[in-house]
Amino acid sequence: xxxxxxxxxxxxxxxxxxxxxxxxxxxxxxxxxxxxxxxxxxxxxxxxxxxxxxxxxxxxxxxxxxxxxxxxxxxxxxxxxxxxxxxxxxxxxxxxxxxxxxxxxxxxxxxxxxxxxxxxxxxxxxxxxxxxxxxxxxxxxxxxxxxxxxxxxxxxxxxxxxxxxxxxxxxxxxxxxxxxxxxxxxxxxxxxxxxxxxxxxxxxxxxxx
Amino acid sequence: xxxxxxxxxxxxxxxxxxxxxxxxxxxxxxxxxxxxxxxxxxxxxxxxxxxxxxxxxxxxxxxxxxxxxxxxxxxxxxxxxxxxxxxxxxxxxxxxxxxxxxxxxxxxxxxxxxxxxxxxxxxxxxxxxxxxxxxxxxxxxxxxxxxxxxxxxxxxxxxxxxxxxxxxxxxxxxxxxxxxxxxxxxxxxxxxxxxxxxxxxxxxxxxxx
DNA sequence: CCCAGTCCTGGCCAGATGGCCAGGTCGCTT
DNA sequence: AAGCGACCTGGCCATCTGGCCAGGACTGGG
Numbered sequence: 353x354x355x356x357x358x359x360x361x362x363x364x365x366x367x368x369x370x371x372x373x374x375x376x377x378x379x380x381x382x383x384x385x386x387x388x389x390x391x392x393x394x395x396x397x398x399x400x401x402x403x404x405x406x407x408x409x410x411x412x413x414x415x416x417x418x419x420x421x422x423x424x425x426x427x428x429x430x431x432x433x434x435x436x437x438x439x440x441x442x443x444x445x446x447x448x449x450x451x452x453x454x455x456x457x458x459x460x461x462x463x464x465x466x467x468x469x470x471x472x473x474x475x476x477x478x479x480x481x482x483x484x485x486x487x488x489x490x491x492x493x494x495x496x497x498x499x500x501x502x503x504x505x506x507x508x509x510x511x512x513x514x515x516x517x518x519x520x521x522x523x524x525x526x527x528x529x530x531x532x533x534x535x536x537x538x539x540x541x542x543x544x545x546x547x548x549x550x551x552x553x554x555x556x557x558x559x560x561x
Numbered sequence: 562x563x564x565x566x567x568x569x570x571x572x573x574x575x576x577x578x579x580x581x582x583x584x585x586x587x588x589x590x591x592x593x594x595x596x597x598x599x600x601x602x603x604x605x606x607x608x609x610x611x612x613x614x615x616x617x618x619x620x621x622x623x624x625x626x627x628x629x630x631x632x633x634x635x636x637x638x639x640x641x642x643x644x645x646x647x648x649x650x651x652x653x654x655x656x657x658x659x660x661x662x663x664x665x666x667x668x669x670x671x672x673x674x675x676x677x678x679x680x681x682x683x684x685x686x687x688x689x690x691x692x693x694x695x696x697x698x699x700x701x702x703x704x705x706x707x708x709x710x711x712x713x714x715x716x717x718x719x720x721x722x723x724x725x726x727x728x729x730x731x732x733x734x735x736x737x738x739x740x741x742x743x744x745x746x747x748x749x750x751x752x753x754x755x756x757x758x759x760x761x762x763x764x765x766x767x768x769x770x
Numbered sequence: 771c772c773c774a775g776t777c778c779t780g781g782c783c784a785g786a787t788g789g790c791c792a793g794g795t796c797g798c799t800t
Numbered sequence: 801a802a803g804c805g806a807c808c809t810g811g812c813c814a815t816c817t818g819g820c821c822a823g824g825a826c827t828g829g830g
Contacts, residue, residue, distance in 0.1 A: 365826080368777080387686050389598065393818060405779045408819060466682055472744060473679055477596050485744040517757065520741075524754055528737025532729075535681060535694040545733055548726065552761045574796075577807075602788060614809045617789060 372410045374400050376420050384463040388470040415478060422475055422484040437506040443557045446507045448550035451522070454499070455546045458526055459539070465530050489523075496522050510560045518556055525549045581619045583609050585629050593672040597679040624687060631684055631693040646715040652766045655716045657759035660731070663708070664755045667735055668748070674739050698732075705731050719769045727765055734758045 366374075378400035382391045393407045393414060400406075411417050435453040437446050458465065472488070475481035496519040504510055511518050525546065533542040575583075587609035591600045602616045602623060609615075620626050644662040646655050667674065681697070684690035705728040713719055720727050734755065742751040 366777080371777095387682070392816080394816085403779055405781085405821090408821095409778070414818065466685075469678065469740070470682055473596075473675055476675075476743070486746075489741060489744040513757075520750070520754055521757060521761075524734060524737035524741060524758070526737070527740040528733035528735070531678075531736040531740055532698060532733060534685065535698040537695075541729070545729055548722075548730060549733070552730075552764060555761060555764055575807080580807095601786080603786085612809055614791090614811085617791095618808070623788065 368410055371402070371406060372420065375402070375407065375410055376417065376424065379417055379421060380467065383467045383471075384461075388467060388474065415480065418471065418475065418478070419481055419484070422471060422481060422488065437503060439506070439508050443507060443509050443559070444551060444554040446503070446509075447554050447557060448547055450499070450503050451525075451546050451550045451553075452543070454496075454522075455526065455529070455543070458530060459533065459542065462530070462534065466534060492523055493519050504557075504560070508560045509557045512556050512558060518553070521553065525553075577619055580611070580615060581629065584611070584616065584619055585626065585633065588626055588630060589676065592676045592680075593670075597676060597683065624689065627680065627684065627687070628690055628693070631680060631690065631697065646712060648715070648717050652716060652718045652768070653760060653763040655712070655718075656763050656766060657756055659708070659712050660734075660755050660759045660762075661752070663705075663731075664735065664738070664752070667739060668742065668751065671739075671743065675743060678740075678743075701732055702728050713766075713769070717769045718766045721765050721767060727762070730762065734762075 375396055379391050379396045382395050382399050386395070394404050396417075397404050397407050407417075411420075435449045437450075468488070472485040475484050493516070497515050500511070500515050500519055500522070504515075529542050529545050532545075533539075584605055588600050588605045591604050591608050595604070603613050605626075606613050606616050616626075620629075644658045646659075677697075681694040684693050702725070706724050709720070709724050709728055709731070713724075738751050738754050741754075742748075
């Protein structure tokens with residue numbers, strides 16, 4: 353049991369900040385496993401191996417926990433999965449590989465997507481947190497833009513539209529595919545959809561001069 | 562006050578089924594206005610102008626209310642907004658008009674989308690309801706397929722791919738756009754995204770022989 | 771050794787929630 | 801009128817929630 357080990361290791365002599373961190377991570381684990389509504393202060397503390405009292409020693413309120421959670425990147429971005437680009441291959445194929453790779457990292461942790469969605473909805477009702485989802489959105493967009501530009505350089509292509517426009521479209525495709533996937537849970541269909549959009553989006557690419 | 566009027570009108574002599582219906586509608590109203598978590602049995606009954614006891618007279622449990630809610634179409638489909646198709650105009654433009662019209666009906670009631678999203682997530686955790694989101698998805702798909710076929714006939718075009726494939730892509734675009742819109746709340750950006758995809762999807766269309 | 775400051779905890783609280791039920795009311799048949 | 805079955809209700813309950821706090825435990829500096 354990792355939690356038990358963690359408990360024993362970190363039981364005492366922890367700074368309040370460190371505990372805050374532990375609790376934040378524990379909250380995310382509970383939310384992924386049992387859903388956002390199940391992440392009560394008690395459940396979170398139990399997951400972190402702390403007594404209930406510890407929660408309000410580290411956080412003024414539960415809202416503060418939500419804020420801390422949305423401030424961290426919930427969706428881990430394993431950029432390690434950099435797809436290999438072959439300048440000789442047609443752009444369509446390269447784009448397909450790129451989108452597929454990105455999709456795999458998204459689909460690898462669908463529960464994180466669910467949590468992010470729920471948390472976003474929750475934050476939108478809380479005036480103090482209502483700005484965070486937009487921030488998260490811009491972050492994703494920036495990451496995709498960077499990836500698209502790297503791709504363009506390596507595959508020796510350029511985009512017919514502004515890169516940010518293409519990125520917005522890519523994000524839209526991923527968001528939509530994720531939503532639908534959560535409903536039907538059909539991995540194959542999701543992959544096919546991504547592939548089809550790759551073909552379509554290839555229309556926005558041409559060999560660099 | 563409409564609720565008071567409703568109350569007075571429908572106060573007594575109602576069949577259990579009618580009350581079920583009233584409560585279901587009231588629940589949807591509360592969820593749209595205050596969020597799904599705020600839709601407690603008490604809040605729902607208050608919205609419907611009924612005493613709390615009425616709830617468990619009509620529903621065995623709250624889960625049954627969720628089921629009833631997901632069984633009905635949450636997203637009202639005002640098919641009245643049939644866009645005018647001009648066979649003379651280029652398919653791209655016709656497709657753009659079609660998607661825009663559809664998008665407007667979606668974006669007209671964003672709270673319904675939020676509720677649907679949250680409810681879907683909730684249902685996925687409940688084994689008894691886990692099938693409903695997929696059902697909902699198939700329903701949407703079917704509606705889009707029908708619309709696409711009508712469009713093809715009126716605009717005298719045909720699709721290069723299976724209509725269901727095109728529909729899945731359209732649904733993906735709408736889902737994604739909705740999700741992103743919920744985060745950034747930028748009407749213009751959403752519309753532009755839809756327009757851009759219309760151009761892209763026009764690549765899957767050719768004049769009918 | 772002591773002391774001050776931080777860390778830490780179990781227990782308590784008020785409020786809300788889903789669910790249940792004894793008993794009242796109403797309209798319809800006989 | 802009498803009864804009967806469906807309709808309806810207010811109040812009660814166990815449980816759980818976020819939040820609070822008095823006081824114990826530990827550590828490092830003097």
